[in-house]
Amino acid sequence: MNSTKVYISGLGILSALGNDIKATEQALRENRSGISPLQLFPVQQQSPLPTAEVTNLTSTSLPRTHTLALAAAKQAMSCSPAPPDAVILGTTTGGILTTEQQLAAGEKNPDKYKYHGLSTVAQTVAEQYECTGKAFTVSTACSSGAVALTLAMRMLQAGEVTTVLAGGVDSLCYLTYYGFHSLQLVDQEGSKPFDIKRQGMSVGEGSALLLLTTDRPEKPLAELSGAGLSCDAYHAAAPHPEGAGAYLAMHDALQDGQLSTEDIDYINLHGTGTPDNDLAESKAIRRLFPTPPPLSSVKGATGHSLAASGAIEAAIATIAIQSGLLPANTGLQQTDPELHLQPLIQAKEQPVAAVLSNSFGFGGNNASLLLTKADLFPAPAHTASKSDGLTILGKSCITGAGKLAESMASLLQNKKTGGQLSTKEISATLPGKNIRRLKRYSRLALALANDAFTDSGTKQTPENIFMGTGWGALSETYDFLKKLRETNEQFPSPIDFVGSVHNSAAGQIAILFNAQGANITSSGGDYSFEQALNTAESMLSNSSPAAFVLSVDEGHPEFSTLFDPSIEQAAELADGGGCFHLTREQIAGKVQMHSLCYQHKATADNFKKIAGNYDLILAGIPAAYREEGEQQLTDCLQEMENKPPVLRYRELTGEFASASAVAAVMAVHLLEQEQPLYPLENKRILLLGLGNTLCATSFSIL
Amino acid sequence: MDDLTAKLKEKLIEILNLTDVTPDEIDENAQLVGGELGIDSIDVLEMVVMVEKDYGVVINNKEIGEKVFSTLAALSNYISENSPNLSS
16 A cells, blocks of 8 residues: 655735735635626626636737636746646636637638647646646636645555656636636626525636645645546536435545545635535535535635636635634625535634645536645555556447447558448437437547447446547537627627537546446647546556547538648548547556656657557658657657567548557557557557657557 | 427427427427426527527516516416517
């Protein structure tokens, strides 16, 4: 057994309450709300809705989300000269506000959209602080910030890294402002969680980053000592009415940190102020806590900053522990008696040793974090070693050529699989009632998961889902913004908004398989599959049940050519992805997949680490990074004694962000062949992701 | 069945992508939400948008919403009583 404490050594926070820790603490002490009518961008409504805006933000040439992230990073890194080993950010908006403005102006130049992708936020922060390691992006809607911190904690506990800069960020934008409005989830008078007259949330923005380390700093601010993730597997947008997933997340966070309900001094509620969320959350709290400790939601003060909120509230929990300050449930006047909870009406000063902080989101994604006073509780023991790699039980893929059989037949004959499979063919095996509202991205994902499960021939249904996507739900995002513009901002589709989040597809898979475990969507541009795989390897322990690891992208006639620099304007679109049903269990004769490296900036050491005896290299070189990619490939081959054949698979699959998932399926397929196409002396295949990141994944037979 | 109800059936099939259903198969007196068509709260919001956009009738109150969307016939009645676009 291993016991590793994860310390918080630096903190950065920006929200409607202020642009640093001191201003935030002051506002919390005064029970002041940062909610006021929207000013950030013009809207065509007569009276703009209440929002929670960050003010006095010094703008940069980058989109607002990136600017918010950099400002929080500067604060968190102020006392730490050394670069962090990894950067892990939760975000749902990326560069969308800039994209919306460019689209409205009719801008057609792809260069103007180069910061659209979610992954560019973490990359920008990594570059600013010279982090060469993992620059990861988690996108699980409103739990993103908390899930990013959970992933960072697991990587630190495993000893993979020593310092991680992690948290969440989102900026206000038309999509979220009008999206939540279309769902009738916005309180016209400003959010007042748990109040009898609550009508919804106030959409907000902000960022918070925590510098986490396993090296005990001289003055630790607090410890991140536990986390629980769950998925409702119930509905795309509404919470489980009994708060089943919320209960599970809180329960698991306490168990993870080995504390009991009596140890908790304060609960920071998710408390968005929507009638359904507050009711479900209160039920979960009362079920877990016989006598709940003091509790409050700060969202009547900070608004709901979506992907940032989990990190902002972890930062506020740290302030609570540091200063002995319990924040008030700002905006609350008369508590709803149906909730049977009494949140704090005023801020309260008293010592705080342990805080539970909740974050829940669309897709039924729940996260609960446990933060404690530094060095007060013993370090929780964790199962030390994990087996290397994940064992493949089943696989599936979709390309322009078809599903698994057709795709593999084409690839093995060196034939192109580019293009797009028709939506009808994708949906053929899916239950009609589950897919009525789903567009291409979610249908691709659901079909892949369904096929991988069938291929495994087991009854072991997956409980955890790790999904990658470079660009997410392009059709829903495009359709929402188009209708918004065409109707003078009056009638966008609520169905499109719910489907537009990157984690909508993984949420649908969870519903289909009743998968209630961790459900994490990662976005890493052309390396999204590899990010999902790394996330799975960090999150799955030896006792974890089976999981899906997949990556999916849809080709969109308007957006793909604007956003993805590897897709030429006139090129035929390609899309699809691959999925594995897998387990930590080692099974003789099965193929094992293992990530060897994921580096934001490659160094000579990385190439040495990758070197080995392989039968084949599947090289993923996105067209936009051909020169760098080819150079990296040369450097990599130089470290290898045998010179295995190299297949540049994008020449066959076409250019799309999740092409590496198809290549991964190909690697497994080749190793499983009885009559191998390539001589398989070593029974090992290497999948390389090259270009603006270096990643390597090995496939071998156990 | 009046023209408005017939038109609403077509619109429902279109905006909610009820591809397996024909207008004739929708019973305007059957429970709409949570009934056989599999319509849930998000679909209701999509219908709210359509009703406001096409008929100028705003439904932004949960209690009224529950009554209006109880059946398709109730929706049809509410629109004909409140729509400025259907003054005939």
